[in-house]
Amino acid sequence: MSYARPKFRHPQLPKNELGYTQDYYEGSISTLCAGCGHDSISAAIVQACFENNIEPHRVAKMSGIGCSSKTPAYFLSHSHGFNSVHGRMPSVATGANMANKGLVYLGVSGDGDTASIGMGQFVHAVRRNLNMVYIVMNNGCYGLTKGQDSATADKGSKNKAGNVNDFESINLASLALELGATFVAQSFSGDKTQLVPLIKAAMKHNGFAFLNVISPCVTFNNNVGSTKSYDFVREHQEATSTFDLVPHKTEITTKYDEGTTKSVVMHDGSLIQLHKLEEKWDPQNKLSAMTALENAKNKGEILTGLIYINEQSEDLHALLNTSDTPLNKLTQDVLCPGTEKLKEINKTLR
Amino acid sequence: MEPTNIKDPEYFHKVVDCQYACPAHTPVPEYIRLIAEQKYTEAYMVNWESNVFPGILGRTCDRPCEPACRRGRVEKEPVAICRLKRVAADNKDDVKHLMPKIPTTKNGKKIAMVGAGPASLTVARDLAPQGYELHLYDEQKAGGGFMRSQIPSFRLPETVLDEEVNYILDMGVVSTFNTRVNSLAELLTKGYDAIFVGSGAPRGRDLDLPGRQEAKANIHIGIDWLASVAFEHITKIGKKVIVLGGGNTAMDCCRTARRLGGDHVKVLVRSPFAEMKASPWEKEDAAHEDIPIIDNHVPKAFIVENGKLKGMTFDRVKPVRDENGKRSLVSTGEPEVFVEADDVLIAVGQENSFPWIERNIGIEFDKWDMPVVDPTTFQSTNPKVFFGGDAAFGPKNVITAVAHGHYAAVSIDLMCRGEDITKRPSPYTNLVSTKMGVHEWSYDNQVTTDIRYKVPHAEKKMTLKDRKHEVELGFDVATGFKEAERCLNCDVQTVFTESKCIECDACVDICPTSCITFTMNEDSENDLRKHLKAPATNKSQDLYVSKTLPTARVMVKDEDVCLHCGLCAERCPTAAWDMQKYIYNTTKASKVW
Ligand SMILES: Cc1cc2nc3c(=O)[nH]c(=O)nc-3n(C[C@H](O)[C@H](O)[C@H](O)COP(=O)(O)OP(=O)(O)OC[C@H]3O[C@@H](n4cnc5c(N)ncnc54)[C@H](O)[C@@H]3O)c2cc1C
Ligand SMILES: Cc1ncc(C[n+]2csc(CCOP(=O)(O)OP(=O)(O)O)c2C)c(N)n1
Ligand code: SF4
Ligand code: SF4
Ligand code: SF4
Ligand SMILES: [Mg+2]
Numbered sequence: 027m028s029y030a031r032p033k034f035r036h037p038q039l040p041k042n043e044l045g046y047t048q049d050y051y052e053g054s055i056s057t058l059c060a061g062c063g064h065d066s067i068s069a070a071i072v073q074a075c076f077e078n079n080i081e082p083h084r085v086a087k088m089s090g091i092g093c094s095s096k097t098p099a100y101f102l103s104h105s106h107g108f109n110s111v112h113g114r115m116p117s118v119a120t121g122a123n124m125a126n127k128g129l130v131y132l133g134v135s136g137d138g139d140t141a142s143i144g145m146g147q148f149v150h151a152v153r154r155n156l157n158m159v160y161i162v163m164n165n166g167c168y169g170l171t172k173g174q175d176s177a178t179a180d181k182g183s184k185n186k187a188g189n190v191n192d193f194e195s196i197n198l199a200s201l202a203l204e205l206g207a208t209f210v211a212q213s214f215s216g217d218k219t220q221l222v223p224l225i226k227a228a229m230k231h232n233g234f235a236f237l238n239v240i241s242p243c244v245t246f247n248n249n250v251g252s253t254k255s256y257d258f259v260r261e262h263q264e265a266t267s268t269f270d271l272v273p274h275k276t277e278i279t280t281k282y283d284e285g286t287t288k289s290v291v292m293h294d295g296s297l298i299q300l301h302k303l304e305e306k307w308d309p310q311n312k313l314s315a316m317t318a319l320e321n322a323k324n325k326g327e328i329l330t331g332l333i334y335i336n337e338q339s340e341d342l343h344a345l346l347n348t349s350d351t352p353l354n355k356l357t358q359d360v361l362c363p364g365t366e367k368l369k370e371i372n373k374t375l376r
Numbered sequence: 377m378e379p380t381n382i383k384d385p386e387y388f389h390k391v392v393d394c395q396y397a398c399p400a401h402t403p404v405p406e407y408i409r410l411i412a413e414q415k416y417t418e419a420y421m422v423n424w425e426s427n428v429f430p431g432i433l434g435r436t437c438d439r440p441c442e443p444a445c446r447r448g449r450v451e452k453e454p455v456a457i458c459r460l461k462r463v464a465a466d467n468k469d470d471v472k473h474l475m476p477k478i479p480t481t482k483n484g485k486k487i488a489m490v491g492a493g494p495a496s497l498t499v500a501r502d503l504a505p506q507g508y509e510l511h512l513y514d515e516q517k518a519g520g521g522f523m524r525s526q527i528p529s530f531r532l533p534e535t536v537l538d539e540e541v542n543y544i545l546d547m548g549v550v551s552t553f554n555t556r557v558n559s560l561a562e563l564l565t566k567g568y569d570a571i572f573v574g575s576g577a578p579r580g581r582d583l584d585l586p587g588r589q590e591a592k593a594n595i596h597i598g599i600d601w602l603a604s605v606a607f608e609h610i611t612k613i614g615k616k617v618i619v620l621g622g623g624n625t626a627m628d629c630c631r632t633a634r635r636l637g638g639d640h641v642k643v644l645v646r647s648p649f650a651e652m653k654a655s656p657w658e659k660e661d662a663a664h665e666d667i668p669i670i671d672n673h674v675p676k677a678f679i680v681e682n683g684k685l686k687g688m689t690f691d692r693v694k695p696v697r698d699e700n701g702k703r704s705l706v707s708t709g710e711p712e713v714f715v716e717a718d719d720v721l722i723a724v725g726q727e728n729s730f731p732w733i734e735r736n737i738g739i740e741f742d743k744w745d746m747p748v749v750d751p752t753t754f755q756s757t758n759p760k761v762f763f764g765g766d767a768a769f770g771p772k773n774v775i776t777a778v779a780h781g782h783y784a785a786v787s788i789d790l791m792c793r794g795e796d797i798t799k800r801p802s803p804y805t806n807l808v809s810t811k812m813g814v815h816e817w818s819y820d821n822q823v824t825t826d827i828r829y830k831v832p833h834a835e836k837k838m839t840l841k842d843r844k845h846e847v848e849l850g851f852d853v854a855t856g857f858k859e860a861e862r863c864l865n866c867d868v869q870t871v872f873t874e875s876k877c878i879e880c881d882a883c884v885d886i887c888p889t890s891c892i893t894f895t896m897n898e899d900s901e902n903d904l905r906k907h908l909k910a911p912a913t914n915k916s917q918d919l920y921v922s923k924t925l926p927t928a929r930v931m932v933k934d935e936d937v938c939l940h941c942g943l944c945a946e947r948c949p950t951a952a953w954d955m956q957k958y959i960y961n962t963t964k965a966s967k968v969w
Binding site: 257 | 949950
């Protein structure tokens with residue numbers, strides 16, 4: 027009998043540019059239900075950070091409360107982390123982010139944590155274009171408290187007890203777009219070939235990168251009639267495009283037909299190469315992205331892939347002209363310049 | 377690739393690397409688990425059924441299982457499989473009452489066995505419970521063959537040997553010792569239903585160099601000399617001894633010489649040290665007893681003065697490889713080296729010789745003067761005569777002789793029942809779930825990171841004084857337990873049921889050694905290997921491929937470095953993975969345990 031993960035790893039694991047093997051990005055063993063989609067997303071985060079050559083100590087994992095919000099314990103053991111109060115991750119993340127712009131902020135939340143109790147916080151992080159990755163592990167229910175319908179449960183979706191949800195659902199991707207998010211994507215926990223490059227691109231984005239990932243709850247919301255079950259999502263997933271993230275200075279090897287391909291140069295010089303599957307959609311055009319989302323919803327489909335990107339995005343730091351030096355590195359006299367300085371400022375406000 | 381046929385008894389057998397590599401296919405993980413449970417008697421009997429000589433082999437086996445052991449692929453060293461066998465033998469209770477009952481009324485069939493080595497003894501053990509009348513002949517004064525005459529007592533105490541040889545002789549075997557069979561033709565007239573030739577490879581190679589004749593009083597053929605020591609015809613040797621050769625016989629010769637008065641014993645070998653035939657641990661043991669091994673030296677002549685051996689001269693060589701990688705030893709051109717010696721032991725190889733087998737009795741011999749023997753039935757071209765052990769295909773080792781004995785016994789039994797000996801009964805197999813509850817299995821699935829434990833040795837100053845003083849002390853019970861825990865339970869198989877899988881990736885994510893991948897299929901195995909999550913370069917290990925899943929992908933598991941930790945099965949929400957214990961027992965003439 028056990029609940030420990032053996033220490034041995036594959037002896038020929040490849041190393042990334044920093045000389046780490048992927049296991050350096052792992053966390054402790056998950057205590058979520060066997061088969062939970064959240065665990066797959068954790069694994070995708072591990073892979074994305076490994077492939078992006080990120081130094082784990084440069085990542086801050088931020089979360090709220092929920093099964094999803096527990097997952098930062100299951101990846102990136104060598105990173106910083108803050109497990110906040112239910113729904114309050116955005117404010118804690120904002121504070122941390124403002125104090126130190128040098129870290130990669132990786133927020134992990136649930137549909138309950140974001141779309142119910144944390145809604146008031148979430149919307150402001152989006153509209154401020156806080157430079158962070160915000161992943162919602164969306165299972166359509168409150169997993170941790172035994173599966174009550176959440177605000178993202180689709181109207182008409184049936185829960186485990188057989189009850190049908192009568193309320194309109196909140197479409198988080200549309201909402202984020204509406205509020206001015208500069209990177210919006212949707213994916214599915216069971217599709218790592220799509221999810222991993224999306225997380226990698228989100229981490230490279232300068233501004234608020236929102237990822238709504240459908241993540242089936244095997245225990246409370248994987249029943250027939252649920253629109254967040256493995257089977258349902260597989261049958262109704264409609265990808266906008268196939269997706270390559272080509273790191274800066276790498277030769278481009280994949281060739282797509284002219285006309286269906288779109289390239290977007292990211293902030294750091296790396297390139298997103300999209301092979302479009304959805305014809306009328308343009309990821310750099312917000313209106314077209316909104317239409318694509320609405321169309322998918324009307325057809326009962328789940329649109330996945332990159333939905334919208336504004337690579338010119340200016341984040342909150344740029345808007346507020348904040349200090350490049352982290353606050354904890356500033357000396358007392360710089361942080362608190364004294365009474366004279368205060369008087370000077372006050373004078374300009376009179 | 378086509379989906380894997382796990383119904384093929386060899387598929388999961390191959391996953392149990394040690395058992396698959398063991399010539400007698402001993403169910404290694406099964407006995408290691410029994411040791412961990414302190415069930416030494418049961419562990420002994422599991423061994424005894426397969427390899428007949430657990431106490432002997434637990435000290436002397438060539439252990440082909442260990443280089444094959446999976447543990448050696450995930451960390452530095454394999455499980456000490458061989459020495460764990462000894463733990464079972466050392467700590468067992470009386471086992472006599474567990475041995476098969478021998479019928480008092482015989483079945484009317486009479487079998488002769490020539491040579492009382494491990495091959496013949498195995499044939500006897502497998503046939504006795506069926507009521508065969510068994511006649512055993514050996515020219516030595518007691519049973520055991522080379523295990524008695526060659527393997528020195530400081531590696532294999534006589535008490536251990538006697539105990540395990542006697543378990544078999546006590547099954548009503550009629551043994552005739554001190555009797556050499558001088559004519560197989562004559563033996564064939566004595567009304568035997570079958571004759572098993574287990575006469576070994578008894579001739580040591582000589583070196584016909586200048587001075588060989590003049591100095592013959594102080595030059596000895598290694599295996600003859602070891603036999604004379606074993607039977608106490610020889611009790612002393614000169615102070616300075618040269619041992620020629622680089623195999624295990626050379627190692628036994630030099631270590632024995634150290635105990636008979638050789639203060640300056642040197643091994644001189646033609647090949648480079650790394651390419652010597654001796655097992656690494658035998659070389660280590662020789663070095664520990666202050667015996668230098670001087671490599672790249674080719675013997676030239678025995679130097680004799682006044683009719684007495686003075687030493688030997690050697691040519692220094694270096695290995696050179698041609699474009700096909702074939703090695704030759706080329707003289708370095710340096711002057712010859714002289715090495716002083718009072719005695720020389722020649723241990724440069726061993727040969728078969730069958731002067732007592734007439735060539736007109738229907739037994740065909742090939743161009744190397746070896747009998748033509750079927751590798752599955754061990755029958756010669758005379759249907760009544762079977763060969764096994766070193767006599768069949770040249771010198772190997774005890775466990776190979778045992779394996780041959782099992783095969784030959786099956787053939788003899790089939791023949792005596794009037795059945796076709798080429799229709800081999802299939803092995804006994806069984807696959808059964810080990811699931812006991814949530815996170816609970818009937819085997820200990822935790823994987824320890826302990827590194828291999830060393831077997832303690834007796835003090836050198838004691839062991840060099842007495843050639844019968846056993847050098848290795850064996851693991852104590854506590855260390856034996858810890859070493860047993862290193863075994864990965866490779867017989868507990870990961871069994872996949874496509875119809876249950878919901879493709880959630882949980883198993884892929886949890887597997888510590890990245891064994892599992894869900895991917896599009898490919899026609900060729902090589903192409904499929906390229907899609908796997910971690911490099912899959914060890915082609916000697918199979919890929920376990922499922923039928924096509926609803927997403928049009930297949931599940932592919934690379935068996936190579938699976939830890940059999942069961943986490944895939946613990947994580948699977950639908951029990952599409954299960955950990956199932958696989959039992960594989962080779963066919964034997966009798967069920968003995
Ligand atoms: C020095 C040395 C050390 C070894 N150490 C090891 C070891 O540590 N581990 C290991 O696994 N293997 C070891 N071996 C090899 C191993 O001993 C043999 O491979 C094994 O014993 C072969 O078994 P067998 O049954 O074929 O015959 P053997 O054990 O060779 O027995 C054959 C018997 O037949 C008898 N015989 C031969 N001809 C006749 C005849 N015409 N009439 C009557 N009797 C006859 C012989 O006297 C002998 O007793 C060693 C070999 C040598 C030489
Ligand atoms: C302030 C507060 N209110 C309520 C709760 C109870 N609670 C814990 S988790 C949770 C819902 C979590 O849902 P979600 O964010 O979707 O996470 P999931 O478990 O589904 O991944 C609730 C309501 C709480 N912990 N704190
Ligand atoms: S780990 Fe155990 S079962 Fe696996 S090959 Fe080694 S000894 Fe055999
Ligand atoms: S038993 Fe399963 S989880 Fe463990 S190493 Fe093997 S395939 Fe991986
Ligand atoms: S955990 Fe089970 S259901 Fe999930 S992918 Fe693996 S085998 Fe399939
Ligand atoms: Mg939820």
